[in-house]
Amino acid sequence: MRTTIFYASKYGTTRLIAQEIGELLSTHDQVTLLDVADCKQWPVTDDGFNKAERYVLGVPVYAGKPLRNMQRFCDRYASELEKKPLFLFVCGMERLPEKQQQEMEAAFPENLRSVAHHVAFLGGALQWKKMNFVERLILAKITGKKGDQDLVSHRNIKKFAEVMVGAQPKSSVTPENSGTDESSGTPGTGS
Ligand SMILES: Cc1cc2nc3c(=O)[nH]c(=O)nc-3n(C[C@H](O)[C@H](O)[C@H](O)COP(=O)(O)O)c2cc1C
DSSP states (O other): OEEEEEEOOSSSHHHHHHHHHHHHHTTTOEEEEEEGGGOSSOOOOTTSOOOOSEEEEEEEEETTEEOHHHHHHHHHHHHHHTTSOEEEEEEOOOOOHHHHHHHHHHHSOHHHHTTOSEEEEOOOEEOGGGSOHHHHHHHHHHHSOOSOEEOOOHHHHHHHHHHHHHTSOGGGSOGGGTTOTTTTOOSOBOO
């Protein structure tokens, strides 16, 4: 299957998560990774056709909101994105499940969430040296800590990729991966 992963990332963590998902899918899928900051138009291949059979969208949350360029991308290309199976993930440092849920709702518009096969919160990381002064102040106040922090959930990333593998038509799934019970492809929320 051909999967295109669109991501937005300010400091690189969401890009790394997108890459990790891409690597986990790569035994089953032909994966293309695209930063929405580079998508000035809806991406098409050299021969003028978009051959992706499904899409992944990934975005980090800043002060409760998704990065603007992903918001704009979703608004601009909703009609294209809705045409194919869609999988959404959110990147952030929030630990409380109910707040993660709120952030997932804020991260993507309702029209995309309602058709998505899966929505998951995959954690995040703070790279202290890359952050500006104001960001450091805010984060030190919120988390009570200074310095790098890594809450990326590799377990949830693996689950996310397993859901995607399970959601493929049976003919394109290898036998050893066909038995996952998270494979229903029904709309849902990861934890
Ligand atoms: C100034 C600032 C505000 C943030 N606000 C939130 C927030 O409201 N909720 C959350 O879950 N994570 C928040 N984060 C954490 C980021 O979502 C996390 O660092 C993420 O991994 C960043 O992804 P990126 O490196 O791809 O931009 C914040 C980080 C910074 C620096």
